[in-house]
Amino acid sequence: xxxxxxxxxxxxxxxxxxxxxxxxxxxxxxxxxxxxxxxxxxxxxxxxxxxxxxxxxxxxxxxxxxxxxxxxxxxxxxxxxxxxxxxxxxxxxxxxxxxxxxxxxxxxxxxxxxxxxxxxxxxxxxxxxxxxxxxxxxxxxxxxxxxxxxxxxxxxxxxxxxxxxxxxxxxxxxxxxxxxxxxxxxxxxxxxxxxxxxxxxxxxxxxxxxxxxxxxxxxxxxxxxxxxxxxxxxxxxxxxxxxxxxxxxxxxxxxxxxxxxxxxxxxxxxxxxxxxxxxxxxxxxxxxxxxxxxxxxxxxxxxxxxxxxxxxxxxxxxxxxxxxxxxxxxxxxxxxxxxxxxxxxxxxxxxxxxxxxxxxxxxxxxxxxxxxxxxxxxxxxxxxxxxxxxxxxxxxxxxxxxxxxxxxxxxxxxxxxxxx
Numbered sequence: 305x306x307x308x309x310x311x312x313x314x315x316x317x318x319x320x321x322x323x324x325x326x327x328x329x330x331x332x333x334x335x336x337x338x339x340x341x342x343x344x345x346x347x348x349x350x351x352x353x354x355x356x357x358x359x360x361x362x363x364x365x366x367x368x369x370x371x372x373x374x375x376x377x378x379x380x381x382x383x384x385x386x387x388x389x390x391x392x393x394x395x396x397x398x399x400x401x402x403x404x405x406x407x408x409x410x411x412x413x414x415x416x417x418x419x420x421x422x423x424x425x426x427x428x429x430x431x432x433x434x435x436x437x438x439x440x441x442x443x444x445x446x447x448x449x450x451x452x453x454x455x456x457x458x459x460x461x462x463x464x465x466x467x468x469x470x471x472x473x474x475x476x477x478x479x480x481x482x483x484x485x486x487x488x489x490x491x492x493x494x495x496x497x498x499x500x501x502x503x504x505x506x507x508x509x510x511x512x513x514x515x516x517x518x519x520x521x522x523x524x525x526x527x528x529x530x531x532x533x534x535x536x537x538x539x540x541x542x543x544x545x546x547x548x549x550x551x552x553x554x555x556x557x558x559x560x561x562x563x564x565x566x567x568x569x570x571x572x573x574x575x576x577x578x579x580x581x582x583x584x585x586x587x588x589x590x591x592x593x594x595x596x597x598x599x600x601x602x603x604x605x606x607x608x609x610x611x612x613x614x615x616x617x618x619x620x621x622x623x624x625x626x627x628x629x630x631x632x633x634x635x636x637x638x639x640x641x642x643x644x645x646x647x648x649x650x651x652x653x654x655x656x657x658x659x660x661x662x663x664x665x666x667x668x669x670x671x672x673x674x675x676x677x678x679x680x681x682x683x684x685x686x687x688x689x690x691x692x693x694x695x696x697x698x699x700x701x702x703x704x705x706x707x708x709x710x711x712x713x714x715x716x717x718x719x720x721x722x723x724x
Contacts, residue, residue, distance in 0.1 A: 313497055314430050314444050317385075319451035320490040321426045324389070325419075326452030327459055327486065328396075328479035330565050331547040332356065334558065335476035336408075343474030349544070349685065351405050353669025357540050357662050359412035381429045381501040385422055386494035392419040393487030400480040419487075424654035429501050431638050439580035441638075442631055446576035449626075453569040455483070460562030472558045517652060519640060527708045528592070528633055529656050531701050535596060535629060536661020537668055538694050542603075544669055545690060553687050554612050567616055571623025579627050588636050589709045593702055595628030600698035607691035630657065636711075 336352045338344020347355070392415055399411040426448075434440040459479050464472040519525045546565065550556045556564055582591055602621040605614065633653070641649035675693075677686045 310433060310499055311444070313499065314433060315447040316493070317426055317498055318430065318445055318448035319454075320486070320493060321422060321451070322448035323451030323455040324392075324483050324487045324490060326569075327455035327483040328476075329356070330456050330543065331460065331476060331558070331561050332479075333544050334547045334551060334561070335473055337548060338470075338473045342470040345403065345405070345408070347405055349672040350666075350670035351409075352544055353541070353672070354666040355405075355409055355412050356544055357537075357665030357669060358667075359409055359416055378503060380503070381425055381432070382494050382498035385425050385429065385498070386491040388418045388422050388425075388491075389487045389494060390491035392422070393484040393491065396480045396484035396487060400477040400484070420658055421654070423658060427634055427638075427654075429498070432501050433499055437638060438583055438635060441635060442576040442579035442627065445631055446573045449569050449572040449576065453566045453573075455486070456562040456569075457566040458562070460559050464559040464562075469558060519637070519649065522640075524588075524709055524711060525637070525640065527704055528636065529653070531596070531704055532633060532653075532656045533661045533664065534697055535599070535701050536657050537664040538599065538603075538697050539625075539630075540662040540665035541669055541672075541694060544665065545672070545685070545687070548685065549606070549687050550615075552684065554615050556612065564616060565619065568619040568622035571620035572626050573623070575623040575627035576631060579631060582628070583632065583635070588632060588711045589705065591628045591632050592636075592709060593706045595625050595630070595632060596698055596702040596705060598622075598624035598628065600695045600702060603691045603695035603698060607688050607695060609688060633657070 333352050333356065334344075336345050336347040336355060337349065338346070340346045395411055395415040395418065399408060399415065402408040402411055427445075430444050431437055431441060434444065459482065463475055463478060466472050466475070520529060547561055550561050550564060551558050579591075586594075598621045602618055602625065605618045605621075610618075637649055637653045671693075672685060672690055675686045675689045676683050
């Protein structure tokens with residue numbers, strides 16, 4: 305039985321991890337793409353994709369070295385988490401004052417290098433201390449979603465209250481400053497309050513990420529990893545477009561974008577809460593397929609341009625998509641990973657979920673620069689075509705999981721430690 309104080313600290317860790325990102329990420333695209341006359345930065349869809357896609361993914365490419373191997377061999381995971389968040393907070397505060405694409409992109413690249421590994425670190429740290437992980441991990445991870453809800457909804461509803469749209473756009477950088485301060489506070493919490501999670505005593509000398517990559521020789525892991533790349537790319541593209549879509553196409557006021565998106569996060573909490581029983585009843589293959597299919601359905605409903613109320617209800621499919629694919633994939637990788645390379649395995653798979661996939665969202669989003677339509681007010685994104693494109697890719701991703709994914713048992717797949 306996990307002590308209540310330890311469970312509380314792990315839940316608070318997840319809350320703070322995603323509260324930092326939730327405060328600015330969902331609606332930063334509104335600020336980046338808004339005209340300079342409206343106090344935005346005037347970036348194109350392609351430039352926005354590079355900032356929030358490629359730049360946001362770079363850290364995941366480096367995470368096996370920065371976080372995985374380091375936490376497996378050299379430094380406690382909670383100390384590494386604190387160091388990275390302290391640096392990330394300072395970079396967020398600095399980037400809030402950037403006004404050009406080159407400067408914004410450069411600082412975001414640096415931010416991603418130090419922040420990117422923290423998501424995988426929190427997963428592996430929590431899983432290191434949780435028993436009955438298929439039941440306990442989703443209910444711990446859901447507090448990260450609650451953190452996202454609280455900061456994203458409160459910031460937009462409290463700060464972006466001006467009747468003037470341009471004034472609200474100009475206030476969005478304050479979200480980055482606030483998130484930076486929160487990240488520094490989170491770093492102190494990690495240093496002094498999180499449970500000690502030392503490197504595994506049995507960690508071998510060879511490069512641990514290479515051993516983690518050996519999991520790819522098993523069909524279920526290979527299919528899951530290949531499919532994760534386009535799924536992560538369209539998920540990143542969703543975040544790039546959902547804010548402008550809600551405010552410019554659906555007609556939701558900017559101050560209500562955060563609370564409206566909170567509907568998606570609330571459903572995520574509910575789905576994470578029941579994920580354990582779902583996995584026991586339906587198995588990994590069906591749950592993973594449901595998660596990707598929910599993505600396709602969500603984008604298809606957006607594309608048919610229904611009333612705003614239907615759009616709001618459809619946002620709740622995000623919870624199904626996240627819990628049934630992203631959280632389930634994390635649990636599956638953990639289920640098959642030997643204890644001595646747990647951090648490295650999670651961070652290597654994090655390269656796919658938070659690195660390769662989001663990095664592809666940069667060049668992929670440049671296609672959206674050409675998916676436009678002419679209106680009386682000027683050239684605007686053609687969201688109908690954008691969402692149909694997203695739906696088609698999601699549907700294509702669901703098929704390989706439904707056809708080829710077969711759950712492996714731990715006895716079949718677990719990798720024994722290699723000799724030093």
